[in-house]
Amino acid sequence: MAEFMQSSAYAGVTISLIAYAVGAWLKRKFGFGFFNPLLISIVVTIVVLVGCNVDYDTYNEGAQYLGWLLTPATVALAIPLYEELELLKKNAKAVIIGVLAGVLTSLLTVFVMAKLLGLSHENYVTLLPKSITTAIGMGVSEELGGYVTITVAVIIITGVLGNILGEFICKLFRIHEPISKGLALGTAAHAIGTAKAMELGDVEGAMSSLSIAVAGVLTVVLSSVFAGFM
Amino acid sequence: MKYLRQFLIILGVSLIGEILKAVLPLPIPASIYGMVLMFILLLTGALKLDQVRETGKFLIEIMPVMFIPAGVGLMTSWNVLEPVIIPVSIITVITIFTVMAATGISSQIIIRRGKKENK
Numbered sequence: 001m002a003e004f005m006q007s008s009a010y011a012g013v014t015i016s017l018i019a020y021a022v023g024a025w026l027k028r029k030f031g032f033g034f035f036n037p038l039l040i041s042i043v044v045t046i047v048v049l050v051g052c053n054v055d056y057d058t059y060n061e062g063a064q065y066l067g068w069l070l071t072p073a074t075v076a077l078a079i080p081l082y083e084e085l086e087l088l089k090k091n092a093k094a095v096i097i098g099v100l101a102g103v104l105t106s107l108l109t110v111f112v113m114a115k116l117l118g119l120s121h122e123n124y125v126t127l128l129p130k131s132i133t134t135a136i137g138m139g140v141s142e143e144l145g146g147y148v149t150i151t152v153a154v155i156i157i158t159g160v161l162g163n164i165l166g167e168f169i170c171k172l173f174r175i176h177e178p179i180s181k182g183l184a185l186g187t188a189a190h191a192i193g194t195a196k197a198m199e200l201g202d203v204e205g206a207m208s209s210l211s212i213a214v215a216g217v218l219t220v221v222l223s224s225v226f227a228g229f230m
Numbered sequence: 231m232k233y234l235r236q237f238l239i240i241l242g243v244s245l246i247g248e249i250l251k252a253v254l255p256l257p258i259p260a261s262i263y264g265m266v267l268m269f270i271l272l273l274t275g276a277l278k279l280d281q282v283r284e285t286g287k288f289l290i291e292i293m294p295v296m297f298i299p300a301g302v303g304l305m306t307s308w309n310v311l312e313p314v315i316i317p318v319s320i321i322t323v324i325t326i327f328t329v330m331a332a333t334g335i336s337s338q339i340i341i342r343r344g345k346k347e348n349k
Contacts, residue, residue: 016295016298016299016302017295020294020295020298037294038294038297038298038301041295041298041301042298042301042302042304045298045302046302046304046305049302049305050305056302056303056305056306059299059302060299060302060303063298063299063302064299066295066296066298066299067296067299067300069289069292069296070261070293070296070297071244071247071248071259071260071261071264072237072240072241072244072264072289073289073290073292073293073296074261074262074264074265075240075243075244075247075261075264075265075267075268076240076268076282076285076286076287076289076290077265077290078265078266078267078268078269078272079268079272079279079282079283079286079287079290080290081265081269082269082272082273082279083279085273090344091337091340091341091344093340093344094337094338094340094341094344095337097336097337097340098333098334098336098337098340099333101332101333101336101337102329102330102332102333104332105325105328105329105331105332105333106325106328106329109321109324109325109328109329110321110325113317113320113321113324113325114317114321117317117320117321119314119317123314123317127318127321130321130322130325131325131329133259133261133262134259134300135258135259135260135261135262136257136258136259136262138257139256139257139258139259140257142257143257147310149307149310150307150310150311150314150318152300152307153304153307153310153311154318154322156297156300156301156303156304157304157322158322158325158326159297160297160301161322161323161326162326162330163294165326165327166330169326169327169330169331169334170330170334172327173330173331173334173335175330175331175334175335175338176338177337177338177341177342179337179341180333180334180335180337180338180341181334183333183334183337184329184330184331184333184334184337185330187329187330187333188325188326188329188330188333189326191293191297192294192297194293195293195294195297196294198290198291198293205290209265211333212262213262213265213266216258216262217258220256220257220258
């Protein structure tokens with residue numbers, strides 16, 4: 001079995017998808033945020049790969065096609081955004097101020113925590129772009145002289161955490177407006193948070209997609225300012 | 231044919247996004263260029279919703295699954311993460327809360343104020 005796994009291009013991906021489906025079923029059945037299909041799938045897949053001694057490259061030979069669809073899917077996010085155009089026009093001020101507040105808070109939180117925890121300048125700038133989409137975040141980290149591999153890992157962890165905790169945090173801070181929920185998820189947890197926003201509703205999804213682009217661009221500009229603080 | 235044509239259009243926009251990324255010297259990914267371009271095409275009416283809607287919705291619906299490989303890829307970054315795992319974990323968890331609160335609460339105040347004025 002383990003030997004077959006090590007050479008199969010389909011086994012790993014199939015396990016990921018089965019784990020995802022089981023996670024989605026558990027979530028429907030029990031309704032806990034803890035049963036996050038994405039998290040369950042990632043954990044189960046890693047456990048199986050490590051258990052069968054399969055390396056990531058072998059797994060990725062099949063799994064990369066899932067990632068290949070990410071660009072067209074992100075392009076498609078413009079569709080719900082267009083469908084909610086009226087809503088967007090009516091709430092332009094809330095969108096801009098909300099996302100700007102989130103981006104500044106993200107940079108400021110990283111700055112304050114890095115100071116408190118005594119991080120080096122390199123580790124600090126590595127974490128600055130942690131809330132934005134991977135491809136933009138990588139560029140920012142590289143530009144500022146951070147460790148790009150760590151930035152990528154932290155961005156993904158941030159996204160998955162946002163996906164898991166998003167609904168709970170909205171309840172905690174009494175964020176009830178669908179527009180605000182979407183903006184918060186997209187600004188704090190980029191595309192992986194947007195996947196959650198899409199599950200919550202069309203308005204949440206559209207606002208979250210918009211936040212990915214706006215927060216990404218704002219972070220490119222503002223992180224170079226923040227990099228000089230420490 | 232409908233789905234194939236829709237997929238082709240979405241891929242075509244992705245391709246233009248990729249070309250823009252190659253030409254422009256900004257740290258912006260192809261997917262974001264593509265998203266903005268798709269939005270402009272819909273806005274100007276160059277593309278109709280019917281030409282992309284179903285396939286687009288399908289892609290969005292299965293989007294969470296596309297993050298699985300990147301998530302599983304964390305198993306290879308363990309050795310770089312390990313030395314900084316404690317500060318990084320603390321910062322990551324706290325930022326999720328602060329950012330969502332800042333964006334959610336500030337935008338909600340503006341939206342609700344707007345609603346009141348309209349009444």
